[in-house]
Amino acid sequence: MDFYRRFFIIWLLLLLIDIIYATSRIQPKRVTAEYGSDLSLSCTFPEEDSDKTIVQWLYQNSTDYHSNHRSNKIYWRPLFLNSQLLTSSETRYSIQQKSQQTNDTSVTYSTILTLAKVTESDEGLYMCKSLSPKLIQMTYQVRVIQSLDITPKQIIIPADELGQYSIRLNCILTDNHTGRRHEIHWWHNNKRLGTNSNRHARITKNSTQHSFISTLFYTGEPANIAGSYICESDPLRKSVSVHLEANKSSGIILNFNKNK
Structure with missing residues (x-):
């Protein structure tokens, strides 16, 4: 089975299991964005094998958040899988990835999600998840001011x-x-x-x-x-x-x- 086919199967499993129904809620870090400005959110993980590194960016807007509380279900919309954009309806998002050698034996992997010209519709929760070799995730609560x-x-x-x-x-x-x-x-x-x-x-x-x-x-x-x-x-x-x-x-x- 070639790499791309395995990658696609992993992606489907993640969408079915990890994206739609999250198993736990993480206390988000609150960030403020000014209307019309660009906002960047970043996550950094230890990188053990760059070929196996899988990172997701997920989004839950204010409407999703209130619906989740009423239904007691936690639903996240997929944005990126590594550098692959997973939503065609939003073109203001971009992703940047880089690896950095921190010492002789350690390498860190950083992923930066940028939202261009933010509006009030961008308010909500944003989560980045590193799914291999172990689960690491971080959540941001974005609020937009005038x-x-x-x-x-x-x-x-x-x-x-x-x-x-x-x-x-x-x-x-x-x-x-x-x-x-x-x-x-x-x-x-x-x-x-x-x-x-x-x-x-x-x-x-x-x-x-x-x-x-x-x-x-x-x-x-x-x-x-x-x-x-x-x-x-x-x-x-x-x-x-x-x-x-x-x-x-x-x-x-x-x-x-x-x-x-």
Whole structure:
């Protein structure tokens, strides 16, 4: 029996047994995507034999999820079997696979699923499963928001300002869905900020019907305030770079260059 025929038989068995009715539910990792952006989900497995590595990507949208709860059955739609696309109705999905030597004896296999220009219809659960030589799987819960932004775009510090100075940044997450909770975290120069872990930082939270606002108050010498600030709703990140510049009026300007 040639390789392709065996591969096809294995695929049919997986669809009948492993895909349609999953035997257990795994606690998913929650990720946030911004409407219209690209989102990549990755899984990495130890690779013992590349010729025998079989990896599936499966999908369960919000409609499937609620139907599953009513019927007490767990149904997953197949997306990819290794690099083979299994749904012709969705062309915005792509797959990337690579192997990497981690040390003299170990090799890891990574598979990356990318969703182009996500919409609210992409919300749901995504699972990757390595079926040989042993079962390994990981699940993501994808939620789509309208936007994530940081304000203000510019702060001016007077040149004669001495000692401690404070800035205020707002990270605004807009979500058309009501009743959902979101976690927003702040970073300064690659260091996680928190009221309890950094005496220069104070973070407050507020929310409206469709917006979640995290406000960062940062206090310190002007030179210490400068740097990169990031607000994050995993894995979505928005950043501003803060620079000190002397202008013609002898002031110091902190310019915010917004990056996605």
